[in-house]
Every structure is written in structure tokens, then in C-alpha cells.
Amino acid sequence: MTKSELIEQIAMRQPELSVKDVEAAVRIILDDVTDALAEGGRVEIRGFGSFSLHYREPRTGRNPKTGDPVELEGKFVPHFKPGKELREQVNASRALGY
Amino acid sequence: MGALTKAELAEHLHTELGLSKREAKSMVEAFFEEIRSCLRENEQVKLSGFGNFDLRDKRERPGRNPKTGEEIPISARRVVTFRPGQKLKAQVEDFEGPLTY
Numbered sequence: 001m002t003k004s005e006l007i008e009q010i011a012m013r014q015p016e017l018s019v020k021d022v023e024a025a026v027r028i029i030l031d032d033v034t035d036a037l038a039e040g041g042r043v044e045i046r047g048f049g050s051f052s053l054h055y056r057e058p059r060t061g062r063n064p065k066t067g068d069p070v071e072l073e074g075k076f077v078p079h080f081k082p083g084k085e086l087r088e089q090v091n092a093s094r095a096l097g098y
Numbered sequence: 099m100g101a102l103t104k105a106e107l108a109e110h111l112h113t114e115l116g117l118s119k120r121e122a123k124s125m126v127e128a129f130f131e132e133i134r135s136c137l138r139e140n141e142q143v144k145l146s147g148f149g150n151f152d153l154r155d156k157r158e159r160p161g162r163n164p165k166t167g168e169e170i171p172i173s174a175r176r177v178v179t180f181r182p183g184q185k186l187k188a189q190v191e192d193f194e195g196p197l198t199y
């Protein structure tokens with residue numbers, strides 16, 4: 001499912017909202033999560049999961065074309081940990097043959 | 099700084115879009131429920147710019163009770179993984195730290 005399909009699905013289930021409102025809402029939700037992480041914050045969505053940052057140590061990488069070593073700085077990467085409900089539902093779907 | 103939650107997201111939709119509080123709350127619930135419902139049906143969810151929620155089937159593997167050291171197999175399971183998109187990665191990698199949590 002893509003973002004536009006997600007917007008359509010939500011709009012179908014929220015008939016009191018226009019597609020435009022749903023579109024704007026999805027953009028705001030994703031931007032808010034992004035902004036929270038960009039400021040070093042956490043996002044905790046009960047029943048779904050949490051987003052946080054993980055630190056990656058500086059390391060020596062390689063230019064894949066030339067093989068030359070490249071010094072890479074330490075950086076933060078986004079991390080998602082599925083919540084209990086999501087984990088259980090997804091795992092249960094396996095047993096149901098999906 | 100506390101974590102961002104559904105309540106804050108709904109509050110923001112209320113102030114920014116003028117949705118009623120009830121509509122805003124229901125919109126936030128619908129957003130996460132729709133993604134969960136897709137994943138439950140073993141369907142990947144791709145949110146361009148943000149990232150992809152993927153599903154992976156894991157085979158049974160040997161595990162260990164960390165307290166007792168006893169060997170217990172970790173059963174085969176399906177798990178959700180999140181692959182952040184370019185835009186999200188670019189936004190967070192310049193965070194200077196340190197993390198407060």
C-alpha cells in the first residue's frame with residue numbers, strides 16, 4: 001500500500017472528512033513524527049510502536065567504485081520498534097495463512 | 099522533552115486543520131489502524147519520503163534464556179521492520195545529540 005492508497009482508505013472510513021483534509025492530516029502526522037525525531041525526541045504510539053534514534057559510531061567506509069577508504073562521521077538513524085499489539089497481530093496473521 | 103503521542107498529533111490536527119477534537123482523534127486512530135491492518139494482511143506499506151514498513155518471515159532459531167543460560171528455540175515468526183526513507187534519514191542524521199532517553 002502506498003501513501004495515496006492509504007489516504008483513499010482512510011477517507012473512505014472517515015466520511016465526515018474530505019480527501020483534502022485526510023491528505024493534509026497524513027502529511028502533518030508524518031511531518032510531526034519526522035520533526036520530533038530530528039530534534040532527538042521519541043514518538044510513542046500505543047498499540048502501534050515507537051520511533052526513536054539510534055547512534056551509529058564513526059567508521060571507515062569504502063568508496064564502492066574505487067575501493068578507497070572514506071572516513072564516515074558518527075550519525076543518528078531512525079529506529080522503529082513495533083508495539084506488542086502490532087507484533088502479536090502480525091505474527092498471528094502468519095498462522096491464518098496470509 | 100516528553101515523547102510525541104497520539105494525543106499531541108490529534109491536538110495538532112485540531113489546531114492546524116480545524117478538525118473537531120473528535121474528528122482529529124479519530125483521524126489519528128484511523129491512520130495507525132490502516133497501516134496495522136495492511137501489515138496484518140502481510141502487505142507492505144510504503145510512505146514515500148518517510149519510509150517503508152516491511153514484513154519478514156523468520157525461521158526458528160536457537161535461543162537462550164539470558165537469566166538461566168538454558169537453551170530454548172525461538173519459534174518461527176513474522177516480524178515488522180521499518181526502513182526509513184532518504185528524506186527521514188537526512189533529517190535526523192545531523193542531530194547533534196546527546197539523546198535524552
